[in-house]
Amino acid sequence: MPVEIVMNHATFRKAWRFDAFVEACAAAGMRRVSIWGNEVAEIGLDAARARLRDSGMRAFGYNRAGPLLAGDPARRAELMAAAKAEIETAAALGSDHILLFPGGLPGGSKGLAASRSQTADACAILNDHAGNCGIALALEPLHPMLAGDRTALCTLAEANRLCDRLGANAGIVIDSYHVWWDAELEAQTALAGSRGRILGFHVNDWLIPTRDMVTDRGMMGDGVIDLAGMWSMVLRAGYDGPVEVEIFSEHWWAQDPDEVLALALERCAAIFSDEAAR
Amino acid sequence: MPVEIVMNHATFRKAWRFDAFVEACAAAGMRRVSIWGNEVAEIGLDAARARLRDSGMRAFGYNRAGPLLAGDPARRAELMAAAKAEIETAAALGSDHILLFPGGLPGGSKGLAASRSQTADACAILNDHAGNCGIALALEPLHPMLAGDRTALCTLAEANRLCDRLGANAGIVIDSYHVWWDAELEAQTALAGSRGRILGFHVNDWLIPTRDMVTDRGMMGDGVIDLAGMWSMVLRAGYDGPVEVEIFSEHWWAQDPDEVLALALERCAAIFSDEAAR
Numbered sequence: 026m027p028v029e030i031v032m033n034h035a036t037f038r039k040a041w042r043f044d045a046f047v048e049a050c051a052a053a054g055m056r057r058v059s060i061w062g063n064e065v066a067e068i069g070l071d072a073a074r075a076r077l078r079d080s081g082m083r084a085f086g087y088n089r090a091g092p093l094l095a096g097d098p099a100r101r102a103e104l105m106a107a108a109k110a111e112i113e114t115a116a117a118l119g120s121d122h123i124l125l126f127p128g129g130l131p132g133g134s135k136g137l138a139a140s141r142s143q144t145a146d147a148c149a150i151l152n153d154h155a156g157n158c159g160i161a162l163a164l165e166p167l168h169p170m171l172a173g174d175r176t177a178l179c180t181l182a183e184a185n186r187l188c189d190r191l192g193a194n195a196g197i198v199i200d201s202y203h204v205w206w207d208a209e210l211e212a213q214t215a216l217a218g219s220r221g222r223i224l225g226f227h228v229n230d231w232l233i234p235t236r237d238m239v240t241d242r243g244m245m246g247d248g249v250i251d252l253a254g255m256w257s258m259v260l261r262a263g264y265d266g267p268v269e270v271e272i273f274s275e276h277w278w279a280q281d282p283d284e285v286l287a288l289a290l291e292r293c294a295a296i297f298s299d300e301a302a303r
Numbered sequence: 304m305p306v307e308i309v310m311n312h313a314t315f316r317k318a319w320r321f322d323a324f325v326e327a328c329a330a331a332g333m334r335r336v337s338i339w340g341n342e343v344a345e346i347g348l349d350a351a352r353a354r355l356r357d358s359g360m361r362a363f364g365y366n367r368a369g370p371l372l373a374g375d376p377a378r379r380a381e382l383m384a385a386a387k388a389e390i391e392t393a394a395a396l397g398s399d400h401i402l403l404f405p406g407g408l409p410g411g412s413k414g415l416a417a418s419r420s421q422t423a424d425a426c427a428i429l430n431d432h433a434g435n436c437g438i439a440l441a442l443e444p445l446h447p448m449l450a451g452d453r454t455a456l457c458t459l460a461e462a463n464r465l466c467d468r469l470g471a472n473a474g475i476v477i478d479s480y481h482v483w484w485d486a487e488l489e490a491q492t493a494l495a496g497s498r499g500r501i502l503g504f505h506v507n508d509w510l511i512p513t514r515d516m517v518t519d520r521g522m523m524g525d526g527v528i529d530l531a532g533m534w535s536m537v538l539r540a541g542y543d544g545p546v547e548v549e550i551f552s553e554h555w556w557a558q559d560p561d562e563v564l565a566l567a568l569e570r571c572a573a574i575f576s577d578e579a580a581r
Contacts, residue, residue, distance in 0.1 A: 129511070130511075130527050134527070135527050135528060135529040135530075135532075136529070137483070137484065137527070137529065138529070138532075141486065168447065168448065169446065169447045169448070169484040169485070170446065170447070170448040170513070170516070172483075172484035172509075173484075173509055173511045173513075173526075173527045174511045174512065179484050179485070179486070180485075180486065182486070182487075183486050205415070205450075206415065206447040206450035206451075206457050207447070207457075207458075208419065208457070208458065208460070208461045209460075231450075231451055233407070233408075233451045233452045234452070235448070235451075235516065238448070238513065238516075248451075249408050249412070249413050249415070249451045250413065251413040251414070251415065251416070252413075254413075254416075
């Protein structure tokens, strides 16, 4: 049986709006899509739900809850309220999980340790809310180069520890780009799997040179990540979900989206096999 | 007693050659400098030794042994021979330690795991050689964003594990830029200290935004790293060496080097106190 592939809308964010994206994925034979709140907001929740239903598609990942951190308590309360609203939207669309991004250091402060602690507290509140809404909360450790401005959660080990505190409704999305460098990758993937908390596996590639910290990810196979090896680790850890393609890239955003989609599927077929675990 | 400050020549690499760098540091009242093999090669070993002696300065860190990894065995043998020669030069100059940089993935391969294993083997050979030459071998974990093209050693935890294997002559240089994001920073610093293996503490700062992965480091105090907190950790771990300023920065390289030196000393005086451990 072929491995299920899911496209993340971010891969096509400059070429396709919600409708076109969902339609293209359905036409290519996929069953699920990973979507973004700003795109849903643009056409409205009801329209988005109707588009998914009419095309026979379901929402897999929903991006996103966060950022959450701010120096000012009033601003922090606003951000938490916004994150709760996103959780409700994600649940209303029947999404499998909502991705949580804590955000960076408030106002250029030097308080990474404080950000970690605030992140943990905020996650506890949002995980309860997500549980009540019937949707899993997905923590995604981001690459340490994003520690200053995007997250205080940089490794699978941290995400596993935080999930231990949060309990059953919280899980982890493993993005190859963010964690491929980690010497503890295999051990922490196995640990996450043993707790049944791997919610997704995002793929793309690390290019050499990398020209931008956010928008220069590579197409699978064009960089140095051993993606087949990672997929094998994830399968051995018990993951039974899809491979999700998420490529933030000025280069790929500038190409014909139909061609990018076809190429991504071709690369996935070459790299990700359900026999990898054997 | 004020904290001893050491300048790394890299901070002034575009403005000063070996002589001018050593002279400026001596004139500013410093007792030790961290130097680079390419600068020594330019004036010759004997001349470099004479300059240090005449100015009353000693060599602290010597950069560097490496890169070491290559796909081709003949090329790998060449690189190992070059690294051994650097160790000999570093020892001949009376340097406290030589920094080892394993280098990146050979030829854009996907073998990060293989690189780690080759790195460990190469380090064992070079550590023996350094021990015979009477100089400590310093491992410096580099930021994970450099995992593809510069190193396979990305965390203090990895460096500690490798040092456990290598034995007493090997130690670790902690560079704030490379490890500030790590949730295990305090625990791994304490572990390194408990083994008496912290050989140096490099300072600079993480800027937001960071425009280049190699040459956009900040002046201490201009970024988001809690440098006073890190210094306190390092002191509590038992480190009794100097603070070393190493700023790779196109911005600072373009400024008047005397002004950069004065500013770096001013910032160090404001941030690093020997009372931080109390």
